Amino acid sequence: MAQVKLSELGQEIFDTRYAYPGETKWAERAKVIARSVATAEKDADKEKTEKLFYDIVGSGDFIPGGRIIYGAGRKGGSYNMLNCYVIVPEDTVASIGKTVADMYQISCAGGGIGFNVSKIRPKGDDIGNVANSAPGSVSVLKMINEIGHHVRAGKNRRTALMGILNVTHPDLMDFLHVKLDKGELNNFNISVAITNRFLEAVELDEDWYFTFNNKKYHPYVLARVNEQQPEVYEEIRITGLDKKDAIARAKNFYQKHWKDEFKYVGEGQIKARDIWKTIWENAVESGDPGVYNIDLANSFTNVSYFESLDSTNPCGEISLPSYGNCCLGNVNLSNMVLDDGSDVDWKRLAKSVRGGIRFLDNVLSINKFPVSDCKEVADRSRRVGLGVTGLHYMLIKLGIRYGSEKCLEFLERLFATIRDEAYKQSVYLSRDKAPFAAFDREQYLNEEFAKTLPARIRMLIKRHGIRNAVMLTIPPCGTISMLMGVSSGIEPIFSAMYLRRYRQGSVWKEKLVVDPLFEQYHNEGMDTSKFIGAYDISSDEHLAVQATIQRYIDSCISKTINLPSTMDAKEVMDTAFVYMPYLKGMTIYRASSKENEPLVAIPTTPENIVQYMGSQDEVGVGVGDACSLAGGACGA
Structure with missing residues (x-):
C-alpha cells in the first residue's frame, strides 16, 4: 500500500503535535504505532497484525485518534491514548472532591472530559442544617472550568470540557444563560439533556416544572x-x-x-416551548448550548441493560457512563474511491474497517488509564469508536452533491457496509479472544440497535458473542483531517476558499486557505461544481445527512450545523424540532455569533479564483483571545 505524503500544512501539524524527536515522516510514526499496538496480540499473530496496521495507518486509510498518534510507542513508559472521558459526580462532598481530583489527572494525561451535573442539588437547597446554602450545579462547572484553564498536556494542549444538565433540573435557566457571559465556562461546551417527555410537552405547549x-x-x-x-x-x-x-x-x-x-x-410559569425557544436563541447568539437527546442515546444502543449513558465527551460523538472513555480512530473515506471515480473501492473500505476495529480493541489492551475507575468501565464494555473522515471529498470524487437525495441513498449503503464489517470483525475477535465482560447473549440481542443488524450477523453474535459492546461513532476529526489533507468527519468543506484565523500567543493572524482538492480540480481543468460549502447547504440537508447516518451508528455523531447570519432563532428551533427525535445530539453555529471567528468564507467567483489561487499567504493580524477549546485535548 502506498504511503501517504503529507501536505505542507499536514507536515507542520505532524511536526508540532505528534512527531517523536527524530521523526520527520509520517511513515516513521506509522511504523512505531503499528508495532506498539500489535503488542496486544498473541506472539503467533504479532507480525501479520503489525503489517496490517502499518498498511492501513501508513497509507492514511485508517487514522488513529490524536492521543494514539501522539502516545503509541513513545519511549519512557506507556501513555494515555484515549481522547475523552466522562464523569458524573454524585451529590456529596466526597464525590465532588473525587471528581475534581480525577478531572485533574485525566486532563494532565491529555484527555477531554464530559460532565453531567444533574445529580448535584439545586442552587439554594439546604446542606445539612444550613438552609438555602447549596451553590448549585453551575457552580461545580465553574470550579472545574477554573482548573481546566491551568492544565496543559502533550504539546501544550489545553483540556476540552463538556457540561450537561438535564432539562428537568431546577438550575436549568441559570445553566442556559451562563455562556452568554463570554468570560464564563470558556473551556466548556455545554448541552441540555432533553427527553421524549420534554419534546412532547413542547409539541403540546404544556407548562414545564423542574424536579x-x-x-x-x-x-x-x-x-x-x-x-x-x-x-x-x-x-x-x-x-x-x-x-x-x-x-x-x-x-x-x-x-x-x-x-x-x-x-x-x-x-413565573414556564412553558416547555419557552425553554425550547431559549435554547435555540442562545445557541444562535453564542453557539451554546447544544442538545443531547438522552432518551434516544439510552434506547438506540446495545448497553442499556448494564449502563446509563448520562453524558457525552466534549465533542459529543460518544455517549458514555460515568468513567466511560472513548478510544477513537477513523477510516479515511477520501481514499476509498476508485481512481477513475466510478465507485467506492469496497474491498479497501472493508479492509480498513476490519483493521480499524482490531487496532482500537488492541489500544484498549495496552493503554495506560489515568484513573483506575476508567479502566474498570473500559474492561466492562470494551467500547471503541470507529468513525470516518473525508466524507465530502468522497462525495465530490463520486460526483454526488452533499445533502441531495442521491447522497442520502448512497449514505444508506455506505454506512450499512461500515456497520456490518465492524460488527463481523468484533464477532471474530470475540471468537478468538473473548466477549466483553458484561456480555449477555439474550439481553444484548434484545437491545434496540442490535435488532437493526442483519440476521446473519445476529446469528454470529449468538454463536460467538461480540468483543465490543458498541463500536461506531462520528468524531469531528478537525486536526487529523488537516493532517491528512481531507474534509473533516461527515462535514461538508467549509468553503472552497476561506480565511483561517489562528492565534500565536496573544496575536490573531489570518491566512488565506484554498481547499486542496478544489485547487487540484481547478488546476487540472476538472468540474468544480460539486464544491459547495457549509453555508451553501440548507439546514434541512445538513440534518437529513446526520439523521440518515445515525441509523447505522451505535453511539453519537459530532456534527455542527453551520447557519448563515441571516437565519433567525425561530427557523432554527422549528427545523430542529422536526429532526430531534432522530438525532442523539445537535449543535449549531450561526455565522458572526462569536468574535474572531476562526473561518471566514470567500465566495468562489471567477474574479476571486483568479485573484487568490496559489497565493495562500498570511494576509493580516489582529489581537484578541482565541477560543480556549481550539486545539483542545478532545479535538485531536
Missing part, C-alpha cells in the same frame, strides 16, 4: 426592593419549592444590601 429528588420546583417572580433606596428595583426569576422557599433562596443569593427585601410578584 429534583422527587420534589417539584416552581418558578417564581420576585422583586428586590429597598425602602431607603426606593429606586432600587430588580426583577428576580427563581425556582423554589414554594413561595416562602423562593424568597429565602433569593435572600441568600441576590441580596446586595443589608436592607434589601424580596417581595412576591407572582408565579
Whole structure:
C-alpha cells in the first residue's frame, strides 16, 4: 500500500503535535504505532497484525485518534491514548472532591472530559442544617472550568470540557444563560439533556416544572426592593419549592444590601416551548448550548441493560457512563474511491474497517488509564469508536452533491457496509479472544440497535458473542483531517476558499486557505461544481445527512450545523424540532455569533479564483483571545 505524503500544512501539524524527536515522516510514526499496538496480540499473530496496521495507518486509510498518534510507542513508559472521558459526580462532598481530583489527572494525561451535573442539588437547597446554602450545579462547572484553564498536556494542549444538565433540573435557566457571559465556562461546551417527555410537552405547549429528588420546583417572580433606596428595583426569576422557599433562596443569593427585601410578584410559569425557544436563541447568539437527546442515546444502543449513558465527551460523538472513555480512530473515506471515480473501492473500505476495529480493541489492551475507575468501565464494555473522515471529498470524487437525495441513498449503503464489517470483525475477535465482560447473549440481542443488524450477523453474535459492546461513532476529526489533507468527519468543506484565523500567543493572524482538492480540480481543468460549502447547504440537508447516518451508528455523531447570519432563532428551533427525535445530539453555529471567528468564507467567483489561487499567504493580524477549546485535548 502506498504511503501517504503529507501536505505542507499536514507536515507542520505532524511536526508540532505528534512527531517523536527524530521523526520527520509520517511513515516513521506509522511504523512505531503499528508495532506498539500489535503488542496486544498473541506472539503467533504479532507480525501479520503489525503489517496490517502499518498498511492501513501508513497509507492514511485508517487514522488513529490524536492521543494514539501522539502516545503509541513513545519511549519512557506507556501513555494515555484515549481522547475523552466522562464523569458524573454524585451529590456529596466526597464525590465532588473525587471528581475534581480525577478531572485533574485525566486532563494532565491529555484527555477531554464530559460532565453531567444533574445529580448535584439545586442552587439554594439546604446542606445539612444550613438552609438555602447549596451553590448549585453551575457552580461545580465553574470550579472545574477554573482548573481546566491551568492544565496543559502533550504539546501544550489545553483540556476540552463538556457540561450537561438535564432539562428537568431546577438550575436549568441559570445553566442556559451562563455562556452568554463570554468570560464564563470558556473551556466548556455545554448541552441540555432533553427527553421524549420534554419534546412532547413542547409539541403540546404544556407548562414545564423542574424536579429534583422527587420534589417539584416552581418558578417564581420576585422583586428586590429597598425602602431607603426606593429606586432600587430588580426583577428576580427563581425556582423554589414554594413561595416562602423562593424568597429565602433569593435572600441568600441576590441580596446586595443589608436592607434589601424580596417581595412576591407572582408565579413565573414556564412553558416547555419557552425553554425550547431559549435554547435555540442562545445557541444562535453564542453557539451554546447544544442538545443531547438522552432518551434516544439510552434506547438506540446495545448497553442499556448494564449502563446509563448520562453524558457525552466534549465533542459529543460518544455517549458514555460515568468513567466511560472513548478510544477513537477513523477510516479515511477520501481514499476509498476508485481512481477513475466510478465507485467506492469496497474491498479497501472493508479492509480498513476490519483493521480499524482490531487496532482500537488492541489500544484498549495496552493503554495506560489515568484513573483506575476508567479502566474498570473500559474492561466492562470494551467500547471503541470507529468513525470516518473525508466524507465530502468522497462525495465530490463520486460526483454526488452533499445533502441531495442521491447522497442520502448512497449514505444508506455506505454506512450499512461500515456497520456490518465492524460488527463481523468484533464477532471474530470475540471468537478468538473473548466477549466483553458484561456480555449477555439474550439481553444484548434484545437491545434496540442490535435488532437493526442483519440476521446473519445476529446469528454470529449468538454463536460467538461480540468483543465490543458498541463500536461506531462520528468524531469531528478537525486536526487529523488537516493532517491528512481531507474534509473533516461527515462535514461538508467549509468553503472552497476561506480565511483561517489562528492565534500565536496573544496575536490573531489570518491566512488565506484554498481547499486542496478544489485547487487540484481547478488546476487540472476538472468540474468544480460539486464544491459547495457549509453555508451553501440548507439546514434541512445538513440534518437529513446526520439523521440518515445515525441509523447505522451505535453511539453519537459530532456534527455542527453551520447557519448563515441571516437565519433567525425561530427557523432554527422549528427545523430542529422536526429532526430531534432522530438525532442523539445537535449543535449549531450561526455565522458572526462569536468574535474572531476562526473561518471566514470567500465566495468562489471567477474574479476571486483568479485573484487568490496559489497565493495562500498570511494576509493580516489582529489581537484578541482565541477560543480556549481550539486545539483542545478532545479535538485531536
